[in-house]
Every structure is written in C-alpha cells, then in structure tokens.
Amino acid sequence: MSQFNDLARNGLWSNNPALVQLLGLCPLLAVSNSLVNALGLGLATLMVLVGANISVSLIRYHVPDSVRLPAFVMIIAAFVTCADLLMQAYTFELHRTLGIFIPLIVTNCAILGRADAFASKNPILPAATDGLMMGLGFASVLILLGGIRELFGSGTLFADMHQLLGPIAADWQMTVFPDYDFLFLVLPPGAFFATGLLIALKNWIDGRLAKRRQRQQPTSAQSRRVRVTGTIR
Numbered sequence: 073m074s075q076f077n078d079l080a081r082n083g084l085w086s087n088n089p090a091l092v093q094l095l096g097l098c099p100l101l102a103v104s105n106s107l108v109n110a111l112g113l114g115l116a117t118l119m120v121l122v123g124a125n126i127s128v129s130l131i132r133y134h135v136p137d138s139v140r141l142p143a144f145v146m147i148i149a150a151f152v153t154c155a156d157l158l159m160q161a162y163t164f165e166l167h168r169t170l171g172i173f174i175p176l177i178v179t180n181c182a183i184l185g186r187a188d189a190f191a192s193k194n195p196i197l198p199a200a201t202d203g204l205m206m207g208l209g210f211a212s213v214l215i216l217l218g219g220i221r222e223l224f225g226s227g228t229l230f231a232d233m234h235q236l237l238g239p240i241a242a243d244w245q246m247t248v249f250p251d252y253d254f255l256f257l258v259l260p261p262g263a264f265f266a267t268g269l270l271i272a273l274k275n276w277i278d279g280r281l282a283k284r285r286q287r288q289q290p291t292s293a294q295s296r297r298v299r300v301t302g303t304i305r
Contacts, residue, residue: 076201083205089182090213091274096180098205099173100214101263105225108232110218114211116155116174121183123151125203128191135192139284145178146185152177163216182210197203213270218256222268227252 095102103109127147135143143230156174159167168176177183186206191199197300225230229250256262 074196079198079201080205082208083202083207084212085209085274088209088213088274089206090210091271091284092101093185094186095182096141096210097267100217101260101267103170103173104217104221104266105224105228106219106232107215108236110214111172111211112159112163112179112240113170113235114207114214115157116152117177117180117183117214118207118211119175120148120151120180121207121210122200122203123154123185124148124183124187124197125191126196127151127237128187129194129196129199132192140192141184141188144184144192148183148187149178154243163236165232169235182206198231203209217266217270219264221262223248225254225257225262227254240281256275 078122083089086094090097090100099113111213124147127142131143151233152175155177156167159170159174163213186202190202192201216253219229222231229246230241230244230250233244237244254262
C-alpha cells in the first residue's frame with residue numbers, strides 16, 4: 073500500500089507531469105481555453121497513459137533494448153489511434169474542435185517517459201496505477217486551467233458540454249458574468265499566464281508545508297529526548 077500511496081502522491085502532486093515535469097505543455101496550453109476541450113483531451117490522455125503502461129509492462133521481458141523506444145512509440149500510437157477513432161465516432165464535434173492535438177498525444181513526453189522510466193521496469197498493477205495517477209494529475213491541471221480560462225475569459229462554465237456528454241449536458245452552461253469577454257485569457261498568452269499562476273501556487277503550498285514540517289521536527293525530537301530521559305531515570 074505504501075508503494076501505491078507514493079504513486080498517487082507523485083502523479084497527483086509531487087511529480088505532476090504538468091506542474092513539476094512541465095511535460096505536454098503544447099496541448100495543455102493550446103486546448104485549455106474551455107472546460108469541455110480540457111476534459112475531452114484529459115480523458116483521451118488518461119486512456120492512452122493507462123493502456124500504454126499496461127501494455128509496456130506486459131512485454132517488458134520480451135523487447136530488446138535496441139528497439140525498446142520504437143516499440144513503446146508504436147504502442148502509444150496504437151492507443152492514440154483508438155482514442156482518436158472513439159472520439160470521432162461518439163464526440164465528432166469535440167473531435168473536430170481538438171483537431172490535430174489528439175494525434176499529437178503520441179508526442180507527449182509524459183506518456184513515453186512513464187512507459188520507459190516506470191512501466192518497463194515494474195509489474196502490471198503498479199504500472200497501471202502509475203499511468204492512472206499521472207493521467208489524473210495531467211487531466212486535473214488541464215481541467216482546472218480550462219475552467220479558469222473559460223470562467224475569467226468568457227464568463228461561462230460548462231459551455232458546449234454536450235459535445236462530450238451528449239444531449240444530457242445541453243443545459244449545463246452557466247453564465248457567471250453576463251456580457252463579459254476578456255480576450256487575453258482565451259488566447260495562448262493567457263494560457264501561459266494562468267499556468268504560471270498554478271505553478272506559483274503549487275510552489276507556495278509546497279513551501280508552506282515544508283516550513284510546517286520543519287517546525288514540527290524540533291518538537292518531535294524534544295519529545296523523544298524527554299521519553300529517553302524519563303526511561304533512564
């Protein structure tokens with residue numbers, strides 16, 4: 073359980089592919105101008121990460137080092153093709169909106185990096201967990217960024233959600249700021265700005281947590297000395 077807790081903490085926070093490793097920034101910045109786009113690409117990336125990690129773990133003893141990376145790229149490309157065809161079949165409008173960024177998941181360094189650094193060296197269950205947590209970490213940042221840019225750029229939330237979830241989500245749009253349009257956040261420069269704010273917020277939280285741990289360490293050491301002294305007496 074300790075290993076799975078570490079994998080969850082690394083994927084969601086400590087080693088988040090978007091905020092710490094800064095991988096996959098091209099789709100992260102390009103399609104996060106709305107919540108539906110971010111959610112669609114996040115789910116596709118999650119599917120590819122989990123599938124690729126499981127497949128790489130399954131064949132880790134059967135692929136020679138000389139063709140390891142090409143084999144991993146082919147596996148990732150196969151899962152990306154599946155995700156692309158599924159989105160084209162069931163969410164065609166969203167597929168057309170995302171465009172080239174769905175096939176570009178193949179070039180996402182986070183996916184190839186996890187396949188080579190972790191899945192190729194670990195059994196199936198840890199590899200699947202690593203892919204799931206890394207995918208959730210990337211998707212959560214993508215969704216948060218899409219929500220921020222849509223809310224403060226267009227004044228709405230959940231706009232066009234029917235493109236992903238169908239007619240059930242046709243009335244989900246919330247207009248938070250009527251007659252509002254802040255073009256800077258909708259355009260790519262706004263994506264850089266919002267991503268920088270998220271990275272700064274994470275670093276600030278990490279700094280506060282580190283200071284709290286430092287304050288607790290002397291107290292713990294003092295309590296241990298008291299217990300030892302009491303034992304000697």
